[in-house]
Amino acid sequence: MGKEPIYSFASGQSSLPADILETVRADVARHQDGLSVLELPFTCREARAILHETEAGFRDLLSVPKDYEVLFLQGGAYAQFGILAMNLGGDGRIGAYVEAGHWSRRAVREATPWIGVHRAALGDGLCLPLPDKWDIPPQAAYCHYTSNESAEGLQFPAEPHLTGAPPLIADMTADLLTRPLDVGKLGLLYASSQKNLGIAGVTVVIAAKSLVERCAKDVPAPFHYGQQARERSKVNTPPLFAIAVAGHVCRWLIAHGGLDAAAERNTRKSGLLYSHIERDGFYSSPIDPAYRSKVSVRFHLPTPQLEERFLAHAREHGFLHLEGHSGVGGLRASLYNFVTLRAVEALSEFMKEFERTNG
Numbered sequence: 614m615g616k617e618p619i620y621s622f623a624s625g626q627s628s629l630p631a632d633i634l635e636t637v638r639a640d641v642a643r644h645q646d647g648l649s650v651l652e653l654p655f656t657c658r659e660a661r662a663i664l665h666e667t668e669a670g671f672r673d674l675l676s677v678p679k680d681y682e683v684l685f686l687q688g689g690a691y692a693q694f695g696i697l698a699m700n701l702g703g704d705g706r707i708g709a710y711v712e713a714g715h716w717s718r719r720a721v722r723e724a725t726p727w728i729g730v731h732r733a734a735l736g737d738g739l740c741l742p743l744p745d746k747w748d749i750p751p752q753a754a755y756c757h758y759t760s761n762e763s764a765e766g767l768q769f770p771a772e773p774h775l776t777g778a779p780p781l782i783a784d785m786t787a788d789l790l791t792r793p794l795d796v797g798k799l800g801l802l803y804a805s806s807q808k809n810l811g812i813a814g815v816t817v818v819i820a821a822k823s824l825v826e827r828c829a830k831d832v833p834a835p836f837h838y839g840q841q842a843r844e845r846s847k848v849n850t851p852p853l854f855a856i857a858v859a860g861h862v863c864r865w866l867i868a869h870g871g872l873d874a875a876a877e878r879n880t881r882k883s884g885l886l887y888s889h890i891e892r893d894g895f896y897s898s899p900i901d902p903a904y905r906s907k908v909s910v911r912f913h914l915p916t917p918q919l920e921e922r923f924l925a926h927a928r929e930h931g932f933l934h935l936e937g938h939s940g941v942g943g944l945r946a947s948l949y950n951f952v953t954l955r956a957v958e959a960l961s962e963f964m965k966e967f968e969r970t971n972g
């Protein structure tokens with residue numbers, strides 16, 4: 614009998630399609646001029662081409678307006694929590710924050726040394742505060758929110774549209790490139806790469822030039838948006854391998870119908886899982902249906918003992934990394950861009966069988 618396939622529902626690093634892995638294998642073995650992508654100096658022509666092509670991929674997929682910069686930085690999204698406030702804070706400025714879950718709480722904590730934090734709205738972990746109720750002081754330097762709270766399994770259905778408000782800034786680590794996005798509604802967005810953009814190692818920052826031009830002066834050079842923009846993300850050695858993989862991801866998405874098609878795939882996958890979770894009360898989701906995430910599906914079983922048992926059985930059958938976030942508990946299936954519908958169908962079948970034998 615053949616071995617059972619293995620499906621990962623990890624929150625990052627996430628799955629990649631076989632054809633991207635194949636391309637990456639070829640890049641590692643030998644890039645165009647005979648050097649492996651792992652050996653390229655960042656000053657050479659090939660490295661510049663990788664940066665250029667990956668930027669072009671993001672611009673194409675997201676129709677990034679011309680007056681926006683695309684930067685490739687390091688330190689993950691976590692580092693951006695502080696770096697952002699360093700760049701746009703100072704001189705007694707305040708930043709408005711929508712604090713609606715684990716990651717936005719961290720964003721607030723990391724920003725606090727660099728900017729006066731004003732809480733524009735608070736969430737209860739089960740639904741999200743509506744943008745028209747956000748209390749944003751008109752003098753705020755920006756308003757920050759987290760588009761997908763991956764720990765709780767919450768997601769804003771679309772980017773908020775606020776007129777006359779300070780620039781909106783979004784942590785899109787969990788859902789960038791999973792659905793269409795109107796970049797022009799935001800002043801700045803950022804996302805680390807290990808969920809939907811490839812492997813860990815690069816953080817994409819897309820920012821209006823008008824914001825980049827107003828960064829504080831006393832920010833360390835590798836973190837300074839303005840300086841990184843002027844030097845095309847090469848203030849110091851960029852993480853070329855992760856940037857190259859992100860480029861492959863962009864080209865794959867473009868070849869497979871762009872972000873409309875990605876959204877359709879992600880809606881289908883999460884729809885299948887939620888409908889299964891809601892079937893008869895054995896599995897449950899505590900999240901308000903209007904804000905259920907299409908990429909971070911959180912669910913529970915009737916008791917913690919059954920959840921433990923479920924995880925152990927799931928592992929035995931090749932369904933990996935279904936543990937809930939450590940701060941939230943329960944179970945979570947992360948369905949990022951390259952988790953396949955087949956994987957979700959197989960998980961649903963497994964859940965059905967587990968319920969039949971344990972329900």
Ligand SMILES: Cc1ncc(COP(=O)(O)O)c(C=O)c1O
Nearest residue numbers: 689690691716761763786787805
């Ligand atoms: C919404 C969100 N923001 C930030 C982070 C932190 O990202 P990183 O580990 O790349 O710093 C995560 C990680 O899961 C996340 O889901």
